[in-house]
Amino acid sequence: MTTHDNDAFRPIATVDLAIFSLSPTGLSVLLVRRANAPFSGEWALPGGWIHVDEDANLEAAARRVLKEKTGVETPYLEQLQTTGSRTRDPRGWSISIVYIALLSADDIAERQDAMAGEAEWRLIEGEGVGLSLAFDHASLLKEALGRIRSKVEYSSLPGHLLPARFTLSELQSVYEHLLGRKLDKSAFRKRVAEADFLKPIEGEMRRASNRPAQVFRLKDTRTLALFDRTI
Amino acid sequence: MTTHDNDAFRPIATVDLAIFSLSPTGLSVLLVRRANAPFSGEWALPGGWIHVDEDANLEAAARRVLKEKTGVETPYLEQLQTTGSRTRDPRGWSISIVYIALLSADDIAERQDAMAGEAEWRLIEGEGVGLSLAFDHASLLKEALGRIRSKVEYSSLPGHLLPARFTLSELQSVYEHLLGRKLDKSAFRKRVAEADFLKPIEGEMRRASNRPAQVFRLKDTRTLALFDRTI
DNA sequence: CCAATAGTGTCTATTAGACACTATACA
DNA sequence: TGTATAGTGTCTAATAGACACTATTGG
Structure with missing residues (x-):
């Protein structure tokens, strides 16, 4: 233990x-208004210090922050x-480990009340939210959006934004919304079937004044x- | 500046x-023998503290460590x-930001001498090096190998391991080595041409007792x- | 029966994979 | 002329994309 082991040499x-x-109008991101300096009063991505006495590891720290801000415990989470x-950060050399979390529509509905005071869902428009954000958070948000839009092309990501139970048409429409283009129904269903990430709920159908639709849920949330290929 | 701003609350x-x-026998990774506790005497991935007085950002810190250990300045580097x-880390809550660097065969040849004393190239076998490593470095190495092997399927990654000038046959053989399977020459060349990351060196040919081969270099190292698709 | 959406099938233009062929050097 | 590797062409089986068709409900 030779060097750099005191405060001045340690980044925060x-x-x-x-x-x-997904809000009714489209993809949204949760922002909080900062209470303290620096950037007091400005909007920022929710975050917090690592609590060395409380958090076992980085992902646990991310889950703790998520729970504090939204009340949600087990969403999709990736670094x-x-x-x-x-x-x-004007306070000095600083590191931010950024995670992406996807909340299902159910999570939002249930936990609207539990949400921390100065937090707000903001609609995504283009590469951000049309607001200036604290620190480099605008740039981090842009990176997150890039990752998400890229993964829509070749993964089940949109399924994690829907409520727990949904139809194939609902799923397709989320893909189309996030991609900004229409998809062929037949081809879409072939890909979804191949990827094999949905489980039909036996006997549960979505009814309207048309042919009823099978209801599905994710095999793994x-x-x-x-x-294998792009959608 | 309210809380968690002293040493005990700050992770290292x-x-x-x-x-x-690429060593003559295959893909290799650079390891160093640790001089100090913890894990003194054990092999580890090269690394170091962030120097808050010297490093402008994380990537700069990674480049500094790379230069210290290998003398190489501008390789391919990704987080x-x-x-x-x-x-x-037995000393307390600790964070490691891990980077992957790819060195061209030229870099190795030139800088063999400049390499730090207790550093050594170890051949990759399966998911690691057949050695126990300090900290969680065996697991980090395994993740790095997964990323590399995945990217071989759909990127120009293998080109960054060759010397600056190479033929298409040499490039194909690196792909084959990393993938562990043979590729069709015609299909391989179609993909490489589409991806458009090579520049032929006018008039420079590799000569042997057969038809001479065009020599290429990467457009961007x-x-x-x-x-677009897998190789 | 009509309207509306669910779900499946079909046809064709495109492409990938296997393979063969031609080109050009040195010995 | 033989041998070895470079580089290109061809054929076919598989696939994706467009589109059409059938199915099943409520009104």
């Missing part, structure tokens, strides 16, 4: 989350990237299924 | 590198992932080109 480290959900530099 | 943070090159937990 936080975990920040890009938490996404995006880590940024760190001398200048991104915590991992993504990948397609 | 290092940058660690999985540095790969892999960040691990952090209470238990991975610091970024990967991606294929």
